[in-house]
Amino acid sequence: MMKRRTLLALTACAAAIGLSASAFAAEPLKIGFVYVGPVGDAGWTYAHDQGRLAMEKELGAKVKTTFVESVPEGADAERVIRKLVAEGNKLIFTTSFGYMNPTEKVAKSAPGVVFLHATGFKSGKNMGTYETRLYEGAYLNGVIAGKMSKTKTLGFIASFPVPEVIRNINAFTLGAQSVNPAIKTKVIWVNSWYDPAKERQAAETLVAQGADMMAQNTDSPATLQVAQEKGVYAFGWDSDMSKFAPKAHLTAATNNWGPYYTEAAKAVLAGTWKTSEVHGGMKEGMVKMSGLNAAVPADAAKIFEEKKAALTAGTLSPFTGPIKDQSGTVRYAAGVVVPLKDLLTMNFYVQGVEGSIPK
Numbered sequence: 001m002m003k004r005r006t007l008l009a010l011t012a013c014a015a016a017i018g019l020s021a022s023a024f025a026a027e028p029l030k031i032g033f034v035y036v037g038p039v040g041d042a043g044w045t046y047a048h049d050q051g052r053l054a055m056e057k058e059l060g061a062k063v064k065t066t067f068v069e070s071v072p073e074g075a076d077a078e079r080v081i082r083k084l085v086a087e088g089n090k091l092i093f094t095t096s097f098g099y100m101n102p103t104e105k106v107a108k109s110a111p112g113v114v115f116l117h118a119t120g121f122k123s124g125k126n127m128g129t130y131e132t133r134l135y136e137g138a139y140l141n142g143v144i145a146g147k148m149s150k151t152k153t154l155g156f157i158a159s160f161p162v163p164e165v166i167r168n169i170n171a172f173t174l175g176a177q178s179v180n181p182a183i184k185t186k187v188i189w190v191n192s193w194y195d196p197a198k199e200r201q202a203a204e205t206l207v208a209q210g211a212d213m214m215a216q217n218t219d220s221p222a223t224l225q226v227a228q229e230k231g232v233y234a235f236g237w238d239s240d241m242s243k244f245a246p247k248a249h250l251t252a253a254t255n256n257w258g259p260y261y262t263e264a265a266k267a268v269l270a271g272t273w274k275t276s277e278v279h280g281g282m283k284e285g286m287v288k289m290s291g292l293n294a295a296v297p298a299d300a301a302k303i304f305e306e307k308k309a310a311l312t313a314g315t316l317s318p319f320t321g322p323i324k325d326q327s328g329t330v331r332y333a334a335g336v337v338v339p340l341k342d343l344l345t346m347n348f349y350v351q352g353v354e355g356s357i358p359k
Helices: 002-025 043-062 075-086 097-109 135-148 163-177 196-208 222-230 258-270 298-313
Strands: 029-034 063-068 091-094 114-118 127-132 153-158 184-189 213-216 233-238 249-255 277-280 287-289 330-332
Touching: 029 043, 029 075, 029 258, 043 063, 043 233, 043 249, 043 258, 063 075, 075 091, 075 097, 091 097, 091 258, 097 114, 097 127, 114 258, 135 163, 135 213, 135 233, 135 249, 135 287, 135 298, 153 163, 153 196, 163 184, 163 213, 184 196, 196 213, 196 222, 213 222, 222 233
Parallel strands: 029 063, 029 091, 091 114, 114 127, 127 277, 153 184, 153 213, 213 233, 233 249
Antiparallel strands: 249 287
16 A cells, blocks of 8 residues: 555656646747837837737747837846846847947846847847848839939938948938939938937928938838928838828838747747847848839839849849949949948948938
């Protein structure tokens, strides 16, 4: 009888251990996101949140996500990131350039957590970087703008003077000049990723200065709304913004973050994650263009589709020489594709962009 009781006890113990192990194995991977703007229904942060939701849909109970929106770039970002660590998140995405240094600082103090930072250049043992080649979309926007502009003057509402934004201004201009060499681009810096009032004021100023095609590297649809009110055209950015200004919205360069977020989470779950730098574009499906407005002429649409196909195939790079800077100096000779390291540190305007880059 004693042996039987002992056997039953051991069996019960093993069962309990098995249940405990099973329960542990079923624990979801906690994933935190830090957003620079409100989620809203358009723009950069909205696109990231759509990626988060796509990952949740794909991985189901394997993951549990949370996010903090409208986090300023600076000390507040470090506080928020540390709080996400304290809450048990083992994978944290920080989704704006200004989060780079706070992310690096927290990553060094939390070696058991994987950190992935968008658009930055610093990495470490448990910190990687990722971004899209959204400048490919800016280039295609420029192609349409160059074909359709009557004033030969384009407007660009810019956020902060970081390489990412400068690349997009230059790509937009180069795309336009590829079909109309006489194109000029005027830039207004609003020093914010999301400020509808400033964006609206900048857009109104650019229209007053003769811009009849406008692009942006900001988050709100204010630029498009001004374009529709003034009878000019504009392009969505980061997400499809056509619902805000259906007559003015010609197309949009959009970020498709879902597949990347899903694969990153799978790697952490499997224990196979390694530090890397991801730069995905149209070829990888991380950059997509929204549908063309019927107002786009057939000849412009044809060139647009041809160049989009070449970008998707990897046979076209928007930054292929000859490329001159504002002074007329040749920075890259004919046929030279600008190296990635130069793109990541770009700090000059191409010829045709007016004004100067803020210091």
